[in-house]
Amino acid sequence: xxxxxxxxxxxxxxxxxxxxxxxxxxxxxxxxxxxxxxxxxxxxxxxxxxxxxxxxxxxxxxxxxxxxxxxxxxxxxxxxxxxxxxxxxxxxxxxxxxxxxxxxxxxxxxxxxxxxxxxxxxxxxxxxxxxxxxxxxxxxxxxxxxxxxxxxxxxxxxxxxxxxxxxxxxxxxxxxxxxxxxxxxxxxxxxxxxxxxxxxxxxxxxxxxxxxxxxxxxxxxxxxxxxxxxxxxxxxxxxxxxxxxxxxxxxxxxxxxxxxxxxxxxxxxxxxxxxxxxxxxxxxxxxxxxxxxxxxxxxxxxxxxxxxxxxxxxxxxxxxxxxxxxxxxxxxxxxxxxx
Numbered sequence: 001x002x003x004x005x006x007x008x009x010x011x012x013x014x015x016x017x018x019x020x021x022x023x024x025x026x027x028x029x030x031x032x033x034x035x036x037x038x039x040x041x042x043x044x045x046x047x048x049x050x051x052x053x054x055x056x057x058x059x060x061x062x063x064x065x066x067x068x069x070x071x072x073x074x075x076x077x078x079x080x081x082x083x084x085x086x087x088x089x090x091x092x093x094x095x096x097x098x099x100x101x102x103x104x105x106x107x108x109x110x111x112x113x114x115x116x117x118x119x120x121x122x123x124x125x126x127x128x129x130x131x132x133x134x135x136x137x138x139x140x141x142x143x144x145x146x147x148x149x150x151x152x153x154x155x156x157x158x159x160x161x162x163x164x165x166x167x168x169x170x171x172x173x174x175x176x177x178x179x180x181x182x183x184x185x186x187x188x189x190x191x192x193x194x195x196x197x198x199x200x201x202x203x204x205x206x207x208x209x210x211x212x213x214x215x216x217x218x219x220x221x222x223x224x225x226x227x228x229x230x231x232x233x234x235x236x237x238x239x240x241x242x243x244x245x246x247x248x249x250x251x252x253x254x255x256x257x258x259x260x261x262x263x264x265x266x267x268x269x270x271x272x273x274x275x276x277x278x279x280x281x282x283x284x285x286x287x288x289x290x291x292x293x294x295x296x297x298x299x300x301x302x303x304x305x306x307x308x309x310x311x312x313x314x315x316x317x318x319x320x321x322x323x324x325x326x327x328x329x330x331x332x333x334x335x336x337x338x339x
């Protein structure tokens with residue numbers, strides 16, 4: 001940049017302003033040494049319109065208080081009013097139900113089905129039902145989307161009497177604390193949530209997956225892909241498992257509390273292509289990621305900070321990730337184990 005046209009005092013003022021901006025940027029980012037070497041970035045974004053079904057991979061997503069717009073808006077419910085989950089062996093075909101969601105329409109496709117299920121959402125006839133939602137302490141009032149949707153899902157999954165249920169816009173469901181993690185919700189206000197298990201958002205790290213796959217290879221086990229962990233936001237640029245220590249983070253200019261770590265279950269052991277189930281990656285996670293309370297963690301649950309609760313914002317692949325605050329105790333634990 002040619003600043004020779006500036007006089008001595010003007011040049012000094014201009015350089016002082018630039019230096020102040022740089023210093024402010026460093027101070028805002030808790031890990032200033034990483035900022036000097038380049039910020040972490042968002043690499044992938046996922047939305048799961050129907051809970052426990054396949055993912056939608058997107059380039060940009062609209063952040064809303066209860067999760068990305070459209071995320072975990074629907075679930076499959078059995079004839080007894082209980083949520084359906086691939087944790088049950090007879091329901092693994094849910095992973096092969098592929099959704100496409102727009103503001104106007106939900107489209108579902110499945111292997112062996114010549115015709116997709118198409119629901120025009122603004123005109124769809126629904127009826128209220130009280131059903132179980134995984135991790136919710138009480139039954140939730142959802143909307144049943146009718147016999148035709150149920151019949152299509154039954155043909156596609158083999159689940160007798162299955163129904164498609166959706167969360168109404170006025171749902172009062174809030175985040176659920178996992179007692180095994182021991183982390184209280186970081187906001188005094190109720191934190192709304194979709195039909196997701198515990199929190200509106202799940203963040204995972206490419207470096208942590210790479211480290212897990214390195215450990216799997218050392219044990220003679222095949223690698224797993226990120227679909228096993230069903231994140232909303234995948235980032236790259238941290239050290240392996242460093243996401244554990246984040247307390248507050250800015251992603252594409254949107255601020256989140258990094259709340260509790262995500263404990264892992266049988267869902268991770270199901271191959272998304274073949275639907276075969278085995279001991280991995282839980283067996284390997286047990287060797288280095290199991291805490292005293294039995295939680296085997298991969299990823300962090302996020303809650304939007306209060307300033308963004310009513311506005312919404314866009315998050316995009318390639319967006320900057322800036323750690324604004326670390327949890328001191330979790331950071332000490334990470335440094336002891338992985339630093």
